[in-house]
Amino acid sequence: MDSPRICRWGILATGGIARAFGKDLSVDPSTRSVTDVRHELVAAASSSSITRAEQFLRECDAPSHAKAYGSYQDLAADPNLDIVYIATPHSHHYQNAMLLLEAGKNVLCEKAFTVNARQARALAAKAGEKGLFLMEGMWTRYFPLSTYVREVILSDRIGPVERVLSEHSLPYAGRFEDDDHIMVNPRLAGGILLDAGIYSLTWVFQALYSTQPAATRQPPTFKSIVAKYAPTGVDSMVTILMEFPRDEEQGGTAHAVASCSMGLSNDAVAAATDSVIPNIRIQGPKGEIQVFPPAYRPTRTRLILKDGTFEDKQWPQPGPGAGSGWFNGWGSNLNPEGQGHGLFWEADDAARALTNGWKEGSRLGLDESILIVDIMDEIRRDAGLEYPEELETTDYPVQL
Numbered sequence: 001m002d003s004p005r006i007c008r009w010g011i012l013a014t015g016g017i018a019r020a021f022g023k024d025l026s027v028d029p030s031t032r033s034v035t036d037v038r039h040e041l042v043a044a045a046s047s048s049s050i051t052r053a054e055q056f057l058r059e060c061d062a063p064s065h066a067k068a069y070g071s072y073q074d075l076a077a078d079p080n081l082d083i084v085y086i087a088t089p090h091s092h093h094y095q096n097a098m099l100l101l102e103a104g105k106n107v108l109c110e111k112a113f114t115v116n117a118r119q120a121r122a123l124a125a126k127a128g129e130k131g132l133f134l135m136e137g138m139w140t141r142y143f144p145l146s147t148y149v150r151e152v153i154l155s156d157r158i159g160p161v162e163r164v165l166s167e168h169s170l171p172y173a174g175r176f177e178d179d180d181h182i183m184v185n186p187r188l189a190g191g192i193l194l195d196a197g198i199y200s201l202t203w204v205f206q207a208l209y210s211t212q213p214a215a216t217r218q219p220p221t222f223k224s225i226v227a228k229y230a231p232t233g234v235d236s237m238v239t240i241l242m243e244f245p246r247d248e249e250q251g252g253t254a255h256a257v258a259s260c261s262m263g264l265s266n267d268a269v270a271a272a273t274d275s276v277i278p279n280i281r282i283q284g285p286k287g288e289i290q291v292f293p294p295a296y297r298p299t300r301t302r303l304i305l306k307d308g309t310f311e312d313k314q315w316p317q318p319g320p321g322a323g324s325g326w327f328n329g330w331g332s333n334l335n336p337e338g339q340g341h342g343l344f345w346e347a348d349d350a351a352r353a354l355t356n357g358w359k360e361g362s363r364l365g366l367d368e369s370i371l372i373v374d375i376m377d378e379i380r381r382d383a384g385l386e387y388p389e390e391l392e393t394t395d396y397p398v399q400l
């Protein structure tokens with residue numbers, strides 16, 4: 001057997017998800033039956049201070065030779081990296097990714113990919129021009145649970161999908177210390193759509209778009225309703241009604257409802273209390289596949305078929321991992337000590353792509369990332385939601 005390819009990672013930013021990702025890189029891949037790739041955290045940069053980057057590397061158990069940088073520019077100039085993971089707020093993804101691509105770095109960029117689709121297209125074009133790998137870090141697509149759900153759909157066990165109900169809310173309202181919080185600050189491209197709605201859309205797209213034949217699948221038409229968070233004007237609740245054309249053989253259209261809220265508790269409370277209420281339901285004429293909360297990191301599915309089949313499955317994240325100590329807004333520890341977080345699945349996919357010379361993620365290509373940002377653009381436009389000009393621009397470099 002060939003020895004695994006070691007992928008040398010840099011991490012840009014040192015916040016919550018950066019720490020979870022950094023810790024996941026050190027989880028032994030054999031615990032998830034992965035033998036072709038391994039990861040090494042070899043550098044991290046903090047825009048706050050080099051001391052912060054040093055502390056971050058220690059928290060992530062990075063090897064002693066890992067380099068700490070006090071600026072993102074210094075990280076971009078490091079010649080010893082295979083790829084860089086961007087973990088800044090949405091507002092900064094475009095500028096950060098452009099910095100890295102210009103410096104010749106492969107990039108894995110956290111969701112939501114960019115503030116708008118013009119920026120997503122500009123990044124895809126830059127990556128293409130430079131022959132670099134570029135992927136949106138929509139980790140949920142890479143879980144074995146998601147592979148199983150897609151297989152259920154592709155194997156026709158529930159028949160052609162007719163409807164998807166997809167919900168992801170976070171119980172944050174009233175819990176922000178101030179209006180600078182990442183979730184509600186327009187200067188950080190806050191708002192529930194880019195933060196959480198993208199997961200509701202992810203499940204709709206896994207069921208009704210990426211599982212359809214590439215040659216015939218078509219973008220949906222849709223309508224949306226948006227409520228706003230009064231103190232800052234960002235979106236606080238979004239409901240999207242979608243209609244997907246189906247191919248000639250299936251006929252008609254499939255419907256989807258994708259919703260998200262920063263004030264409701266159904267997702268997090270359901271996860272904390274082990275509720276039996278699914279928040280994703282993918283329905284066809286022969287039955288349905290359900291996914292239980294939270295939608296971004298589900299660990300439980302249920303298949304119910306009209307022939308009497310009842311298939312419950314648990315999908316714990318492998319470990320042992322270091323635990324990120326990552327709490328949701330309801331106080332539930334989403335990644336207790338001893339468990340992996342689950343970000344290693346997307347890291348594996350990116351590392352595998354580098355080995356094979358692929359330029360995009362295998363479960364979410366750039367075209368689909370761009371299409372989803374296009375939809376979010378239109379929802380924001382219809383609701384009169386615009387971020388500050390320097391966040392929406394495709395100019396580079398712009399100081400934010």
Ligand SMILES: NC(=O)C1=CN([C@@H]2O[C@H](COP(=O)(O)OP(=O)(O)OC[C@H]3O[C@@H](n4cnc5c(N)ncnc54)[C@H](OP(=O)(O)O)[C@@H]3O)[C@@H](O)[C@H]2O)C=CC1
Nearest residue numbers: 013014015016017018046047048087088089090110111112
């Ligand atoms: N996949 C998932 O499950 C999750 C994904 N996310 C996504 O990850 C990204 C970051 O979220 P999260 O880690 O929660 O955010 P945090 O606020 O915890 O961290 C963001 C980091 O970005 C850097 N940063 C640079 N400029 C700014 C700025 N002007 N204001 C604030 N931070 C800045 C800081 O690092 P430094 O000072 O070191 O430069 C900061 O620590 C978002 O895109 C979010 O949607 C978030 C949570 C979960």
Ligand SMILES: O=C1OC[C@@H](O)[C@H](O)[C@H]1O
Nearest residue numbers: 111170195196296328329
């Ligand atoms: O991606 C995310 O998943 C989990 C949420 O708690 C967080 O707000 C979001 O950014």
